[in-house]
Amino acid sequence: MIYFLLFAVVIAGGLIAYFIKDLKPQYIHFLLSFSGAYLLSIIVFHILPDVYAVPDKKIGVFILLGILFQLFLEVFSHGAEHGHQHAFLKKTPWLVWISLCIHAFMEGLPINSGDHFHSSYFYAILVHKLPISIILTTLMISAGYSLRKILLLLSIFAAMSPLAAWLGHELTFLKEYEAYINAFVAGILTHVGTTILFENEHSHDFKIRKFLVIIIAMVLAYMA
Numbered sequence: 001m002i003y004f005l006l007f008a009v010v011i012a013g014g015l016i017a018y019f020i021k022d023l024k025p026q027y028i029h030f031l032l033s034f035s036g037a038y039l040l041s042i043i044v045f046h047i048l049p050d051v052y053a054v055p056d057k058k059i060g061v062f063i064l065l066g067i068l069f070q071l072f073l074e075v076f077s078h079g080a081e082h083g084h085q086h087a088f089l090k091k092t093p094w095l096v097w098i099s100l101c102i103h104a105f106m107e108g109l110p111i112n113s114g115d116h117f118h119s120s121y122f123y124a125i126l127v128h129k130l131p132i133s134i135i136l137t138t139l140m141i142s143a144g145y146s147l148r149k150i151l152l153l154l155s156i157f158a159a160m161s162p163l164a165a166w167l168g169h170e171l172t173f174l175k176e177y178e179a180y181i182n183a184f185v186a187g188i189l190t191h192v193g194t195t196i197l198f199e200n201e202h203s204h205d206f207k208i209r210k211f212l213v214i215i216i217a218m219v220l221a222y223m224a
Contacts, residue, residue: 002111002122003162009126010158013133014150018141023134030213031131035124036196037214039189041221042124047110047186054179062180066187069106073099093143097153100136101160104129107189108164109174110182120224125161128192133157 017023051059077099111122136157140150168174174181197214 005126006162007158009129010133010154013130014137014154017134017137028131028134032196033210033213034217035127035131036193037217038221039124039128040193041218042120043186043190045221046120047182051179051183051186059179059183062183063187066184067191070188070191073103101157104157104160105164106185108161109168110185111165112169113178113182123224
């Protein structure tokens with residue numbers, strides 16, 4: 001079921017972007033703010049305590065490596081992971097899509113890491129994927145891609161996290177380094193979450209509503 005939901009939420013986001021042509025940008029911004037705050041809170045409340053249960057200084061090193069890795073990916077994705085809707089450049093659409101697929105694969109690896117870790121983290125990833133899939137589909141539409149091509153690329157993107165979650169559960173090699181992998185992914189998602197939260201908005205009214213959305217997300221993450 002978890003694999004199906006990980007796949008389905010991406011397709012749902014794509015369909016929303018494709019069929020609701022007048023989707024207001026502020027709705028996406030609020031959804032991003034909620035997802036960023038919820039994701040960052042899950043990292044603080046659940047992921048970091050789990051990974052630091054291992055008394056190993058290298059855990060911190062892998063968190064920092066994850067942050068650096070995400071910075072590298074954003075050279076090609078142009079920040080689509082945290083809501084930047086730059087033009088889907090004709091010369092580099094594949095680089096954007098590939099970097100997002102790599103990001104989706106990495107964030108799927110920790111999903112099967114224990115019952116409590118799995119449940120809280122799993123919901124955070126679902127919340128995170130919806131606005132990203134909407135943004136990705138919007139960019140592909142702006143690039144003039146056909147519906148068939150959009151569905152194909154979106155389906156491959158949607159399959160990345162379920163595939164990673166399955167491999168993380170099945171491969172002994174990945175289980176042996178689970179703490180380091182989870183720390184690395186925590187670094188990736190910490191960068192994404194903080195970037196979403198701290199991006200500036202021009203509207204004072206939007207800032208107030210964004211702050212309320214962030215507070216709600218943090219409270220829900222604490223209760224997860």
